Amino acid sequence: MSLTRRQLLWLASIGATGMSLVDAVTPNSDAADARPSAGPDGLTSDPLTMTIEAFADTLIPGHKRYAADYAVAGVSHQAGAVQAGALPFMRFGPVGVAPALPAFVAALDAAAVAYIASHQTSVDPTLPPFVGLSYHHRKAMLDHLLNGKKESGDEQLFWFAFAGLVFLAYHTAGYLPTAKAVRDGHPGLKAIGFPKPDRDGLWRFPDFSYRRKLARRHPHTTPGGNPR
Amino acid sequence: MSVIETTDVLVIGSGPGGAIPAYRLAAAGAKVVVLERGPWLETQDFEHSLQIGTYTRIVDYITANGVSIVAGNCVGGSSVVYFAAALRAPSFVFRRRDASGRRIWPKSFTRELLDRWYDVVEHTLPVAEQTWDDVPYAGGVWAAACHHAGHTCNPVPLAVNLRECTNCNWMLNGCRFGAKRSMLLNYLPAAQAHGAAIRPLHEVQLISPAVTPGYSYAVSYTNVDATDYRLTTGAGVIEAKVVIVAAGAVATPAILQRSAVTLGGLPRAVGRYFSPNGDRVSMAVLDERKLHEVLKLERKPGVAYEAFPIGKPIGSMTYDYLDPKRRAGDRYGLQQIYFPTITNILSEARPGGDWFGPGKERLTDRWRSWLTLLAMVEDGNEGVFGTPPPTGAFIRVDSAAALSLLTYHPTARTRKAWARSDRAIKSIIEKDRIGTHLDWSATPNALTAHPLSSCRIGDDPAISACEPTHQLRGHPGLYVTDGSSVPTSLCVNPSLTIAALAEQASRHIVRYAHQVGINVHTDQTPPPGSGSLHHPK
Numbered sequence: 074m075s076l077t078r079r080q081l082l083w084l085a086s087i088g089a090t091g092m093s094l095v096d097a098v099t100p101n102s103d104a105a106d107a108r109p110s111a112g113p114d115g116l117t118s119d120p121l122t123m124t125i126e127a128f129a130d131t132l133i134p135g136h137k138r139y140a141a142d143y144a145v146a147g148v149s150h151q152a153g154a155v156q157a158g159a160l161p162f163m164r165f166g167p168v169g170v171a172p173a174l175p176a177f178v179a180a181l182d183a184a185a186v187a188y189i190a191s192h193q194t195s196v197d198p199t200l201p202p203f204v205g206l207s208y209h210h211r212k213a214m215l216d217h218l219l220n221g222k223k224e225s226g227d228e229q230l231f232w233f234a235f236a237g238l239v240f241l242a243y244h245t246a247g248y249l250p251t252a253k254a255v256r257d258g259h260p261g262l263k264a265i266g267f268p269k270p271d272r273d274g275l276w277r278f279p280d281f282s283y284r285r286k287l288a289r290r291h292p293h294t295t296p297g298g299n300p301r
Numbered sequence: 302m303s304v305i306e307t308t309d310v311l312v313i314g315s316g317p318g319g320a321i322p323a324y325r326l327a328a329a330g331a332k333v334v335v336l337e338r339g340p341w342l343e344t345q346d347f348e349h350s351l352q353i354g355t356y357t358r359i360v361d362y363i364t365a366n367g368v369s370i371v372a373g374n375c376v377g378g379s380s381v382v383y384f385a386a387a388l389r390a391p392s393f394v395f396r397r398r399d400a401s402g403r404r405i406w407p408k409s410f411t412r413e414l415l416d417r418w419y420d421v422v423e424h425t426l427p428v429a430e431q432t433w434d435d436v437p438y439a440g441g442v443w444a445a446a447c448h449h450a451g452h453t454c455n456p457v458p459l460a461v462n463l464r465e466c467t468n469c470n471w472m473l474n475g476c477r478f479g480a481k482r483s484m485l486l487n488y489l490p491a492a493q494a495h496g497a498a499i500r501p502l503h504e505v506q507l508i509s510p511a512v513t514p515g516y517s518y519a520v521s522y523t524n525v526d527a528t529d530y531r532l533t534t535g536a537g538v539i540e541a542k543v544v545i546v547a548a549g550a551v552a553t554p555a556i557l558q559r560s561a562v563t564l565g566g567l568p569r570a571v572g573r574y575f576s577p578n579g580d581r582v583s584m585a586v587l588d589e590r591k592l593h594e595v596l597k598l599e600r601k602p603g604v605a606y607e608a609f610p611i612g613k614p615i616g617s618m619t620y621d622y623l624d625p626k627r628r629a630g631d632r633y634g635l636q637q638i639y640f641p642t643i644t645n646i647l648s649e650a651r652p653g654g655d656w657f658g659p660g661k662e663r664l665t666d667r668w669r670s671w672l673t674l675l676a677m678v679e680d681g682n683e684g685v686f687g688t689p690p691p692t693g694a695f696i697r698v699d700s701a702a703a704l705s706l707l708t709y710h711p712t713a714r715t716r717k718a719w720a721r722s723d724r725a726i727k728s729i730i731e732k733d734r735i736g737t738h739l740d741w742s743a744t745p746n747a748l749t750a751h752p753l754s755s756c757r758i759g760d761d762p763a764i765s766a767c768e769p770t771h772q773l774r775g776h777p778g779l780y781v782t783d784g785s786s787v788p789t790s791l792c793v794n795p796s797l798t799i800a801a802l803a804e805q806a807s808r809h810i811v812r813y814a815h816q817v818g819i820n821v822h823t824d825q826t827p828p829p830g831s832g833s834l835h836h837p838k
Contacts (some may be wrong), residue, residue: 101454113658132657134663136650141497148659169699182321212658214610220654240646244665247353247643252349265642265668268610269411273478277467281612284434288444297423298430298458299389300634300793301412 083154094296118144122160127204129239131158131211133261143200148206152260154243162242163235170238177235188214250274305513308334309819311541312497312808313505313519313556316378317800318547318783320488321422324829326543327495329821331814333500334539335489340549341501342381343836344485347475353645356382356474357701363551364702367725368577368684368708371750374530374701376501379549379796380483381475383750384614384638386792386794387428387460389419389801393625395630397789402680405788407760407769415768418801425828428480428797429463431456431616432447437468438600438608439672440616442587443637445596446736447619448732450729454619457636457644460729460796461613468612473641499834501526503537506692508544508779509563515818516540517778522733523692531697543814546773547783550575550703550752552694552786556561557756557773559689568774570766573725575684577706577749579633579790581676581719583646584639585633585727586667589737595733607669607806613640614792621791622725629761630714633722634792635729640673647748648741654740664739673734676722680790681756684709709747756785756804770813771806778813782806 083190118126126144137145145155178201183203188194188210192261196205203211218232241247243261246254252274255262270276293301309331313320316663319335327333340358359375360382360631373379392412397405422428427437436444436456447454465480472481479486493499502525509519519540526532546553554572561567592598599605610670618636625632648671650660687706690696695703711719727738741748759765760783762774764769771786784795793797814821 102712130715133662134659149662151662154661165353167357186580211499215657217659237646241353241643244642244645245355247351249352265665266610268641270349275534276469276471277465278437278469278611281436281468281608282438283436283441283598284435285441286433287436287441288448288617288619290455291453291624294455294620295389297389297428298455300391 120204121175121178123204124201125163125174125205126155128181128235129154129242130216130237131208131215132236132239133243134208134262135156135260143204146207146211151264154239154261157261158246158248159239159242159258162248163238165248168238168248180231184218185214188217198294262292303612304521305540307540308332308518309541310334310543310545310814311336311518311539312545313520314338314378314545314547314552315376315484315499316373316547316549317380317484317488317546317796318549318601318786319378320380320484320492321803322545322547322780322782322798322810324488324492325804325811325826326814326821327492327497328826329738329811329831331543331816331821332496332817333492334541335492335500336503336505336520336539337376337378337435337499337501338504338525338552339376339378339501340527341376341499341836342357342475343834344477344479345384347379347471347477349469349471349474349477351641359475362471363695363705365705365707366747368467368707368747369450370551370577370705370752371748372551372752375475375642376499377484377489377587379750383483383796384471384472384794385481386422386615386636387426387458387459387797388790388793389416390793390795390798391620391623393623393626394791397629397679400712400772403761403764405759405764407758409769413813415463415798415801415805418804419797421804421828422797422800425487428460428482430457430458431463436616437612438606439612439639440637441674442592442596442598443618443674444731444788446597446729447617447621449596449735450732451531452619452621453731453812454617456748457615457618459613459615460575466613470610470612470614470639471713472614486831490832490834494832496521504561504693508556508560511540511750513540515542517542518544520544531699534600534737540806541773542817542819543778543780543781543810545810546756547781548694549783550755550785551707553781553783554625554686554755555689558686562818564776566775568762568766570764571773572686573684574682574757574788575686575709575752576680576790577684577709577754578751579676579678579680579715579718579792580747580749580751581678581722582647582741582748583674583723584662584681584741585678585726585730585738586737587670587672587673587675588734589670591735593735595735606809609639609669611669622722630679630718631721632792633676633725635722635726636675636677636794638673639673640645647741649742652740671740672730674717674726676726677751677790677792678715678718678722679792680715680718681712682716682789683711684755686755699709711747719751724754732833751784753784753787753795754789756781758786758787759788770809771802772809772813778817780810782805806830820821
């Protein structure tokens with residue numbers, strides 16, 4: 074069936090779509106052999122984490138968190154999807170996609186290996202294949218997977234589902250109660266300027282209107298305000 | 302004595318299409334049972350949160366081939382999650398003809414005829430006419446832009462208690478303040494007060510002939526697990542003398558199609574002619590400086606707008622393109638509407654693409670200066686439902702995500718109508734560069750919260766599943782009263798028309814009930830007052 078990201082938005086929001094597709098994906102051992110990257114305070118990122126973060130960072134880029142942050146390409150000066158919790162969102166129980174993450178990473182790495190071969194580009198062999206790509210190549214590869222006209226059907230559904238999760242992590246903080254997320258300065262909600270709630274965690278806008286006539290009504294409007 | 306439960310009238314679905322006949326039949330004296338697939342939430346249960354597991358309890362997102370549909374899934378149906386625009390369809394809609402020149406609506410149906418029923422619904426909900434003081438900033442910007450481009454623009458009437466409304470902009474989550482006039486506040490409590498039983502988490506699967514003498518139909522249902530809607534916790538059958546199918550324009554055809562064999566055949570039009578109301582979403586990103594200099598807008602010192610998330614989601618609409626003198630296919634409503642951030646993936650940083658990466662991030666940073674717009678055009682009813690799944694209306698992937706076997710491939714005529722509406726919006730938004738008009742997605746696919754017409758009324762049996770009385774052709778006592786019975790896209794939001802048609806159909810159903818010996822009076826019952834439901838906890 075013909076698929077678009079509009080059609081897939083909600084499927085992506087739940088993420089379970091990937092569950093039915095993971096069996097078709099062959100795991101790639103390259104990622105498992107790659108070295109972990111060292112973060113501050115001895116923090117390490119495993120290849121699976123790095124690959125998911127690199128995917129998220131390609132869609133909504135952020136700044137590097139530390140010097141050896143290989144997952145985040147660092148093409149933005151602000152916090153991106155990684156800082157906004159793309160990974161915890163994908164691991165949030167009600168989203169239901171956590172069991173599919175290893176297969177997703179394997180599929181992404183397999184696609185990256187194919188991309189590297191076809192574009193004759195060189196990458197650091199000690200990094201997972203997708204993480205090893207520059208931002209330019211990461212974006213070009215995802216452009217092909219997500220927008221390519223030759224890509225269609227279940228495979229495109231698979232990629233869109235995970236892209237949707239990244240956007241929901243950034244734009245909705247969907248693994249957190251929204252009031253708490255806003256108060257705690259969730260990077261995505263902060264960047265878009267999501268308004269703050271009242272003290273009881275509910276939103277109210279006493280000032281919501283210009284409170285003046287801004288256009289003429291249609292001359293044939295009925296007394297109740299309807300078209301004729 | 303039969304061991305099968307029986308009732309006079311069984312209503313499938315509790316949205317406007319089900320709640321209204323449930324009230325009318327119960328008030329007339331019939332024993333009424335309402336079966337609702339979704340859960341029963343009350344005002345205090347509605348959360349201001351985008352966390353997965355909150356709003357996803359009551360909203361379904363249904364992905365089909367060529368169209369995606371947002372629909373309610375709870376007691377009160379889509380009236381709980383809708384944005385409450387309460388508009389009468391323009392008069393030309395009722396005279397629309399299909400591509401073959403055939404009249405689509407029943408000939409006797411006119412705006413003048415429907416006005417009587419619109420009056421009843423507006424009085425009952427009730428509907429409020431917004432003044433300019435009630436129109437939120439986003440609606441104000443759209444109005445000012447229309448005016449600047451030489452167009453008129455109207456505040457949109459809403460089924461909202463404007464005194465109680467806090468302008469929180471969480472309508473998709475259900476109204477926490479009890480200000481949105483959903484079925485939970487009027488028809489359903491009134492039906493309950495007259496003895497109607499409302500049963501949540503009951504998903505109807507099949508309609509068959511009844512075995513108990515005196516009853517017409519046996520309705521089989523499964524009980525839905527309260528936390529995981531994919532699971533079944535039980536099953537049952539209720540027999541009824543009258544069955545009203547109002548499960549929504551996606552579920553109603555599925556229930557009927559699955560029942561084709563047991564009912565001894567169905568009209569050809571069941572599951573055909575689906576319409577997403579001609580919905581077409583696009584957006585603008587606005588230039589704050591130009592809004593101040595050109596449109597003279599200022600909401601606080603130094604700030605012209607930056608108010609996309611503030612206020613009621615629907616504020617204003619231009620009726621200029623609803624002129625009946627315009628060419629058929631070139632008539633549409635253009636409405637300002639807010640979409641929650643769950644849809645932010647759809648916006649495109651430049652025409653034709655760029656929905657992720659640095660360009661999109663820069664667009665996202667200007668989110669408070671966005672304006673989303675809905676065009677509602679005359680489409681061609683191109684949707685066709687495939688074979689229904691073994692149970693339910695679709696394949697439920699998770700509690701809020703579903704795949705439907707509906708196919709919607711818009712014709713060139715519909716795509717041209719969208720292109721015209723796009724050009725109209727662009728001409729308004731980009732006059733003197735107050736903003737940039739952008740795609741909400743570059744594809745021709747539809748996104749709609751207004752599914753219609755999959756089991757429509759009409760005079761011509763070749764293109765309509767139901768008679769003008771809303772009775773399914775060839776099946777006495779079986780009625781369809783939800784959005785699926787509306788024959789065409791409406792060029793306005795459809796909820797008020799669905800409700801008005803359900804009011805009108807209820808008169809026919811009460812008369813039928815009387816004819817088949819149900820102890821009902823046929824006098825018009827008074828409109829219900831406002832009230833609150835008694836939740837059987």
